[in-house]
Amino acid sequence: MESLSGIDFFVRAAETRSFSEAGRALGISSSAVGKSVARLEARLGVRLFHRSTRSITLTAEGTLFLERCRRILCEVEAAEQELSQTRKAPRGKLRVSLPLVADLVMPTLIAFMRRYPSIELDLDFSDRLVDIIEEGFDAVIRTGEPNDSRLMSRPLGPFKLVVVGSPRYFAEHGTPHAPADLLRHACLLYKFPSTGRMQVWPVNGDGEPELNLPATLVCNTTEALLHVVHDALGIACVPDFTVREAIASGELVTVLDDFNRHQSTFRMLWPSSKHLAPKLRVFIDFMSSELFK
Numbered sequence: 001m002e003s004l005s006g007i008d009f010f011v012r013a014a015e016t017r018s019f020s021e022a023g024r025a026l027g028i029s030s031s032a033v034g035k036s037v038a039r040l041e042a043r044l045g046v047r048l049f050h051r052s053t054r055s056i057t058l059t060a061e062g063t064l065f066l067e068r069c070r071r072i073l074c075e076v077e078a079a080e081q082e083l084s085q086t087r088k089a090p091r092g093k094l095r096v097s098l099p100l101v102a103d104l105v106m107p108t109l110i111a112f113m114r115r116y117p118s119i120e121l122d123l124d125f126s127d128r129l130v131d132i133i134e135e136g137f138d139a140v141i142r143t144g145e146p147n148d149s150r151l152m153s154r155p156l157g158p159f160k161l162v163v164v165g166s167p168r169y170f171a172e173h174g175t176p177h178a179p180a181d182l183l184r185h186a187c188l189l190y191k192f193p194s195t196g197r198m199q200v201w202p203v204n205g206d207g208e209p210e211l212n213l214p215a216t217l218v219c220n221t222t223e224a225l226l227h228v229v230h231d232a233l234g235i236a237c238v239p240d241f242t243v244r245e246a247i248a249s250g251e252l253v254t255v256l257d258d259f260n261r262h263q264s265t266f267r268m269l270w271p272s273s274k275h276l277a278p279k280l281r282v283f284i285d286f287m288s289s290e291l292f293k
Contacts, residue, residue: 004076007069009036010048014058014066090278091118097130097140098123100193100221104241105141108291112283119279128194132271138280139270141287146269154284156266157292161202163260164243164252165235172232176255179203179211186216186234193220201237202262266291 012022013033020030041048048062058066098105102125113121124130124137132140133150146153163176169186176182182201190199198218204210216234219225225236226243229252246252268284270276276284 004072006036006040007072009033010040011066011069011073013037013049013056014062017055017057019056089118090116090282092277092279093120093122094279094283095122095136095138096124096283097132097135097137097142098125099142100125100127101239101241103223104239105291108287111290112286115286116279116282119283126194127192132269138277139268139283141266141268143264143266146267148269150272151269152272153267153269154288156268156288158263158265160240160260160264161199161237161262162240162243162254163201163203163235163237163256164247164254165229166232166252167250169229169232169235170253170255176235179256179259182211182213182235182256185214187213188217188219188225188228188234188236189213189215190222190225190237191218191220199237203256203259204261 009022009026012025013019016022016025019033019037023030023033026033037048044065046061047059048065049056050059109121109123113119129142130137130140141156173185176185182203191197192199200210201213217225217228222238222242225238228234229236230246235255243252247254268287270280270284
């Protein structure tokens, strides 16, 4: 910034042909202008002005440098105006990575698109752990606690996994009252698409071995599992927000709630920066206030 102020002082002095006039226009002393120009000349290794007791005139090098400096200051002014306009109406592309929870986030994202039509969303739905900085994402939504010091985070809202089935299924096969009872039931298991790892049902006590659940169906989408659950062919462990309406209406019921130890939080993560781009700031604020409203 000192370089820019030195350029500004030089241009004012060149246009007024006086350190005193330049100082009055800038609200500083003529001595401060003269010293700034002298430092600029020392850094460049050339003399920019011929000086006399009554006036200053540009050298050949000063004349050449003046045109360059005018263009630089015009670009800075244009950039400031552009950023000012952006603050008033956030715009541009926003690249966001999200987990495979479109049913949860899309209503809020659609509302965001209506509110900010000049922001272009580039959404990447994936269950893999992306590298926000290396892969060029503006932000990601993920679960769990952040452990990367390069990132800032904000909680969006809590969720938990629940074990669910239809009333008809439980009427035909009985209701499990303890985790071990699951071994006698048709369990529908979720497999993470990117790793092939099976999701653990969070009904074990601390220190207890993980249950080796019978797999009536293995699938890498929650939506498909729930189709089977609704048809009374098995029970599944799914995020509570995917079955909230079905539970409220009585289409599905939860079991083993007293044994369920799962609790997690969706978070927004973004690269640490002193100044957030307006498009990212409004996205963080909007999702934080509206996603779990």
